[in-house]
Amino acid sequence: MIRGVNASQSGHWHCGQQPQNGILTNDCEKAVGSVESLVISGLFSTEKKIAFATIFRIWHGWTMPGNAAAYERLAQEEAIAEKKIAGYRGIDLLRRRAGDEVEFVTIMRFDSLANVKAFVGEDYERSFVPPQARAVLKRFDDRSQHYEHIRHIDYADAQG
Numbered sequence: 001m002i003r004g005v006n007a008s009q010s011g012h013w014h015c016g017q018q019p020q021n022g023i024l025t026n027d028c029e030k031a032v033g034s035v036e037s038l039v040i041s042g043l044f045s046t047e048k049k050i051a052f053a054t055i056f057r058i059w060h061g062w063t064m065p066g067n068a069a070a071y072e073r074l075a076q077e078e079a080i081a082e083k084k085i086a087g088y089r090g091i092d093l094l095r096r097r098a099g100d101e102v103e104f105v106t107i108m109r110f111d112s113l114a115n116v117k118a119f120v121g122e123d124y125e126r127s128f129v130p131p132q133a134r135a136v137l138k139r140f141d142d143r144s145q146h147y148e149h150i151r152h153i154d155y156a157d158a159q160g
Contacts, residue, residue: 055116056147057108059127061140068095068102070136075104078132087115101138109149116146 063071075093087110094105110116116124125143134140 054149055110055113056149057106057110057116057144058147059106059108059141059144061104061106061129061133061137062098062101063104063136064100064138065097065102067136067138068104071102071104071133074130074133074136075106078130085110085115085119087111088119113146 061071072093072095089109089111091109092107094107096103108119110119113124120126120128125146127141127144129137129140
Protein backbone atom coordinates (compact mmCIF):
# COMPACT_ATOMS: atom_id res chain seq x y z
CA MET A 1 0.00 0.00 0.00
CA ILE A 2 1.26 3.46 -0.73
CA ARG A 3 2.12 5.07 2.55
CA GLY A 4 2.67 8.55 1.26
CA VAL A 5 3.01 11.07 -1.49
CA ASN A 6 5.40 13.93 -1.17
CA ALA A 7 7.36 16.27 -3.37
CA SER A 8 11.09 15.90 -3.74
CA GLN A 9 13.15 19.01 -3.23
CA SER A 10 13.07 19.54 -7.00
CA GLY A 11 9.26 19.75 -6.83
CA HIS A 12 8.55 16.49 -8.71
CA TRP A 13 5.89 14.18 -7.30
CA HIS A 14 6.77 10.60 -6.41
CA CYS A 15 4.86 7.77 -4.80
CA GLY A 16 6.06 4.73 -2.93
CA GLN A 17 6.97 3.27 0.42
CA GLN A 18 10.64 3.81 1.11
CA PRO A 19 12.94 6.69 0.16
CA GLN A 20 15.98 5.71 -1.88
CA ASN A 21 18.57 8.39 -2.60
CA GLY A 22 16.10 11.07 -1.51
CA ILE A 23 13.31 9.90 -3.84
CA LEU A 24 10.31 7.79 -2.94
CA THR A 25 10.34 4.55 -4.93
CA ASN A 26 7.61 3.84 -7.46
CA ASP A 27 5.38 1.31 -5.74
CA CYS A 28 2.05 2.40 -7.21
CA GLU A 29 0.89 -1.07 -8.25
CA LYS A 30 0.12 -1.75 -4.60
CA ALA A 31 -2.05 1.37 -4.33
CA VAL A 32 -5.18 0.08 -2.67
CA GLY A 33 -5.26 2.30 0.41
CA SER A 34 -7.33 5.33 1.19
CA VAL A 35 -6.43 8.91 0.39
CA GLU A 36 -5.94 9.50 4.10
CA SER A 37 -3.01 7.05 4.01
CA LEU A 38 -1.33 8.95 1.19
CA VAL A 39 0.02 11.94 3.08
CA ILE A 40 3.12 11.51 5.21
CA SER A 41 5.64 13.93 6.63
CA GLY A 42 9.31 14.11 7.45
CA LEU A 43 10.89 12.54 4.37
CA PHE A 44 11.72 15.82 2.64
CA SER A 45 12.14 19.40 3.77
CA THR A 46 9.56 20.74 1.31
CA GLU A 47 6.12 21.79 2.49
CA LYS A 48 4.37 20.54 -0.69
CA LYS A 49 2.10 17.57 -0.06
CA ILE A 50 -0.81 16.24 -2.09
CA ALA A 51 -3.50 13.59 -1.79
CA PHE A 52 -5.05 12.31 -5.01
CA ALA A 53 -7.07 9.46 -6.45
CA THR A 54 -4.90 6.46 -7.20
CA ILE A 55 -7.11 4.63 -9.73
CA PHE A 56 -8.33 6.15 -13.00
CA ARG A 57 -11.19 4.27 -14.73
CA ILE A 58 -11.45 4.99 -18.47
CA TRP A 59 -14.41 4.12 -20.70
CA HIS A 60 -15.53 5.01 -24.26
CA GLY A 61 -19.00 5.33 -25.78
CA TRP A 62 -20.23 6.58 -29.17
CA THR A 63 -23.49 8.22 -30.24
CA MET A 64 -24.93 9.46 -33.49
CA PRO A 65 -24.58 13.28 -33.66
CA GLY A 66 -28.31 13.71 -33.01
CA ASN A 67 -28.04 11.81 -29.70
CA ALA A 68 -24.85 13.45 -28.41
CA ALA A 69 -26.53 16.20 -26.39
CA ALA A 70 -28.93 13.67 -24.83
CA TYR A 71 -26.10 11.37 -23.79
CA GLU A 72 -24.04 14.26 -22.42
CA ARG A 73 -27.02 15.40 -20.32
CA LEU A 74 -27.64 11.86 -19.04
CA ALA A 75 -24.00 11.33 -18.19
CA GLN A 76 -23.80 14.55 -16.19
CA GLU A 77 -27.19 14.55 -14.51
CA GLU A 78 -28.01 10.92 -13.86
CA ALA A 79 -25.33 8.31 -14.36
CA ILE A 80 -22.55 10.26 -12.64
CA ALA A 81 -24.26 12.52 -10.13
CA GLU A 82 -26.36 9.79 -8.53
CA LYS A 83 -23.40 7.54 -7.69
CA LYS A 84 -22.58 8.24 -4.04
CA ILE A 85 -19.64 5.87 -3.62
CA ALA A 86 -17.01 6.18 -0.89
CA GLY A 87 -13.64 6.88 -2.46
CA TYR A 88 -15.11 8.25 -5.70
CA ARG A 89 -13.30 11.53 -6.36
CA GLY A 90 -14.76 12.78 -9.62
CA ILE A 91 -14.99 12.42 -13.35
CA ASP A 92 -13.82 14.06 -16.54
CA LEU A 93 -16.23 13.78 -19.48
CA LEU A 94 -14.57 14.22 -22.89
CA ARG A 95 -16.29 14.58 -26.26
CA ARG A 96 -15.14 14.71 -29.90
CA ARG A 97 -16.57 14.33 -33.37
CA ALA A 98 -15.27 11.09 -34.92
CA GLY A 99 -16.51 10.71 -38.49
CA ASP A 100 -20.26 10.07 -38.45
CA GLU A 101 -20.26 9.53 -34.66
CA VAL A 102 -19.58 11.50 -31.50
CA GLU A 103 -17.16 9.77 -29.14
CA PHE A 104 -17.34 10.22 -25.38
CA VAL A 105 -14.61 9.27 -22.94
CA THR A 106 -15.11 9.16 -19.20
CA ILE A 107 -12.18 9.26 -16.80
CA MET A 108 -13.36 8.49 -13.29
CA ARG A 109 -11.07 8.85 -10.27
CA PHE A 110 -11.20 6.53 -7.26
CA ASP A 111 -9.07 6.08 -4.14
CA SER A 112 -8.70 2.33 -4.70
CA LEU A 113 -9.85 -0.72 -6.65
CA ALA A 114 -12.02 -1.57 -3.64
CA ASN A 115 -13.94 1.66 -4.28
CA VAL A 116 -14.30 0.76 -7.98
CA LYS A 117 -15.72 -2.63 -6.92
CA ALA A 118 -18.22 -0.82 -4.69
CA PHE A 119 -19.27 1.08 -7.81
CA VAL A 120 -19.74 -1.87 -10.21
CA GLY A 121 -19.14 -5.11 -8.30
CA GLU A 122 -16.40 -7.74 -8.20
CA ASP A 123 -16.11 -7.78 -12.00
CA TYR A 124 -14.80 -4.22 -11.76
CA GLU A 125 -13.79 -3.95 -15.44
CA ARG A 126 -17.43 -4.36 -16.50
CA SER A 127 -18.73 -1.08 -17.86
CA PHE A 128 -21.52 0.82 -16.09
CA VAL A 129 -24.09 1.90 -18.69
CA PRO A 130 -27.62 2.57 -17.37
CA PRO A 131 -30.60 1.67 -19.61
CA GLN A 132 -31.36 5.31 -20.47
CA ALA A 133 -27.75 5.78 -21.68
CA ARG A 134 -27.88 2.54 -23.68
CA ALA A 135 -30.94 3.94 -25.46
CA VAL A 136 -28.95 6.85 -26.97
CA LEU A 137 -25.54 5.23 -27.41
CA LYS A 138 -24.76 3.67 -30.79
CA ARG A 139 -22.03 1.48 -29.24
CA PHE A 140 -19.81 1.43 -26.17
CA ASP A 141 -16.94 -0.42 -24.50
CA ASP A 142 -18.12 -3.49 -22.60
CA ARG A 143 -15.04 -3.23 -20.38
CA SER A 144 -13.39 -0.25 -18.70
CA GLN A 145 -9.65 0.12 -18.30
CA HIS A 146 -8.05 0.96 -14.95
CA TYR A 147 -4.79 2.78 -14.44
CA GLU A 148 -2.80 3.63 -11.35
CA HIS A 149 -1.99 7.29 -10.93
CA ILE A 150 1.75 7.76 -10.86
CA ARG A 151 2.36 11.47 -11.22
CA HIS A 152 0.59 14.78 -11.81
CA ILE A 153 2.51 17.74 -13.20
CA ASP A 154 0.79 21.11 -13.17
CA TYR A 155 2.76 23.37 -15.50
CA ALA A 156 0.61 26.40 -14.76
CA ASP A 157 1.92 26.40 -11.17
CA ALA A 158 5.51 25.84 -12.31
CA GLN A 159 5.49 28.95 -14.52
CA GLY A 160 4.05 31.35 -11.96
